[in-house]
Amino acid sequence: MTAAARELTGLLTDPARAGEVADWTALVSAARAESLAGTLAWRLAGVPLPREVERLMEDARRASETVRVEALWEAEMARRALAPLGVPVVLLKGTAYAAAGLPAAEGRSIGDLDILVPARSLPEVERALLAAGWEWVKEDAYDDLYYRRWMHELPPLIHRARDRMIDVHHTILPLTARPKPDAEAMIADSAALGNGLRALAPADMVVHASAHLIADGDLAGGLRNLWDIDRLLRHFAGADAGFWAELQARAGHHRLWRAVHRAARLANDLYATPIPESWRIWDSADPLFRARMLARDGWGRQTARGLRFGFYVRSHLLRMPPLMLARHLLAKARR
Numbered sequence: 001m002t003a004a005a006r007e008l009t010g011l012l013t014d015p016a017r018a019g020e021v022a023d024w025t026a027l028v029s030a031a032r033a034e035s036l037a038g039t040l041a042w043r044l045a046g047v048p049l050p051r052e053v054e055r056l057m058e059d060a061r062r063a064s065e066t067v068r069v070e071a072l073w074e075a076e077m078a079r080r081a082l083a084p085l086g087v088p089v090v091l092l093k094g095t096a097y098a099a100a101g102l103p104a105a106e107g108r109s110i111g112d113l114d115i116l117v118p119a120r121s122l123p124e125v126e127r128a129l130l131a132a133g134w135e136w137v138k139e140d141a142y143d144d145l146y147y148r149r150w151m152h153e154l155p156p157l158i159h160r161a162r163d164r165m166i167d168v169h170h171t172i173l174p175l176t177a178r179p180k181p182d183a184e185a186m187i188a189d190s191a192a193l194g195n196g197l198r199a200l201a202p203a204d205m206v207v208h209a210s211a212h213l214i215a216d217g218d219l220a221g222g223l224r225n226l227w228d229i230d231r232l233l234r235h236f237a238g239a240d241a242g243f244w245a246e247l248q249a250r251a252g253h254h255r256l257w258r259a260v261h262r263a264a265r266l267a268n269d270l271y272a273t274p275i276p277e278s279w280r281i282w283d284s285a286d287p288l289f290r291a292r293m294l295a296r297d298g299w300g301r302q303t304a305r306g307l308r309f310g311f312y313v314r315s316h317l318l319r320m321p322p323l324m325l326a327r328h329l330l331a332k333a334r335r
Contacts, residue, residue, distance in 0.1 A: 002303060004030040005223065005296040009270045012036070012227060015043045024053050026298035033300030034223040038064030038107035064107045071095045071110040074164050078113060079196050081132035085124050090116040090190045090198045092169065092208065097228070100191075100199045104231035109224070112156070112165040116200075118187055119170040126154060126168070134159050134166060150176050150320070172208050173216055176320040181211065181254040202236040202243065203250035210263035211256050214289075218308070218315040222293035223270070229263050230271040237274070244276050266290060 004026040011017055011027065021027055031037045041060035049057065075095050082089050091099055094110035117125050134157040136144075147155040152175065154168040171183035186208075190198040200208060209232060213225040237243045251260035265282060266289055267273035292311050295304040302308060 002030075002294060002296050002298070004298045004300075005034075005294040008034070008036065008040070009223065009294075012040060012043055013271050015047050018044060018047045018049060023298065024050065028053070028056060029298065029300035030296045033296055033302075035109040035221055036224050036227065038067070038109055039224070039227060040107070042107035061107065064109070067110050068098050068105065068108075070164075071098055071113065074113045074159075074162070074166070075099060075197060076195070077132075077159075077162070078115060078129070078166060081128050082117075082125060083196055085121065085128055087117055087121040087125065088187050088190065088198055089196075090187055090200060091193070092116055092172075092200070093212070093228075096199045096205070097231075099193050099195075099197060102231070103235050104228045106231075108228070112167050114167045114169060116169045116172070116183065116187060116190075119183070122154060122168070122170055129157055129166065129168070133161055137165070150174060172211055174319045177215065177318060179211070179215060179255040179259075181207070181256060185253065201250075202232075202240070203247045204254075206232050206236070206247055206263075207251050207254050207256055207260055210251075210260040211254075214259035214262050215256060215318060216315070218311040219289065219292045222289075226263065226267055226270060226293065230267045230273045233264065233267065233273050233275070244279075262286065262289065266293070270294075 004023070007021065007027055008030045011021065028037065028040075031040045037060045041057040041064065044057050045061065071094065075091055079089065090096075092114035094105065094108050095113055097105035097108060098110065137156045137158050144155050147153065152169055152171045152173055154170075156165055156167055158165050172181050172186070173179055186200055186204045187198075189201045189204065191201060192198055199205070206229060209225065209229050213219065213222060213229065236247075240246075247260065248257065251257040261279055262283075264273065264275045264279050265286060268275045268280060269286075269290060270293070288307065288310075291304065292307055295302055295308060297303050
């Protein structure tokens, strides 16, 4: 654990602690490294800050607003390209939060446009996007085959004019992963946003965020993803007294209850997210996840190399069985 990363989580949780910050350089460096600079800036809006810090925060707020507008415009461009198909197009991650007006979108960095469509519609979705100006990023035959046979998304596409990426998902975890989420149910239960696009139902949104953090990666950028989960849990549970029971049921349906529980526990620990008492039963691996997410020094550099490597190996083993992973790595090495 590093002081800068821990101070960042504390300040996001309680902006009133800004007067206690001793090293703003380290704090801002950690926030930038974790893609949380815009979020921190929005959290500190109206809080008395040193003049130079306030200038940085104002710049970050303006930049995050530009990112939000660009993300929503890219979603609109995808909607126009896919509207003639009549297939449901579900926004995911940051763009979904922004389009739905959720607190998780405040200051959030948004990169690629992520959408979820029915698996049976992939060929026509692919053709429509290519016709509308998107192009393949990965032209290697092995990479193309790998995505199409084993992954939860098409090979990534980038628009030739706008230089923006789109990831077209047909489920939320690789096909080789052990949990098999019910993507059809996620799409069927998604909510219309009023502009022809859709967003996941509240419980499914938390399930997806938890799967993305815990069950499909090495936890790089974990503090931002965990902040998403904190914001989603606070918002949905605050609006619906039955939300926790629904989340429990939905996580079980998608076979991701362990990932959802762990994500909730970590959010409770690092962001003081209110969770049911019955969910606060830590297991022996939780401290390792916590240490991995806090592995930043005062310059924003990653620390704990051995721990990071362990989670890197874990992320690959989550995606495919050992023998398949060995064949995959050998094929990559040969190229």
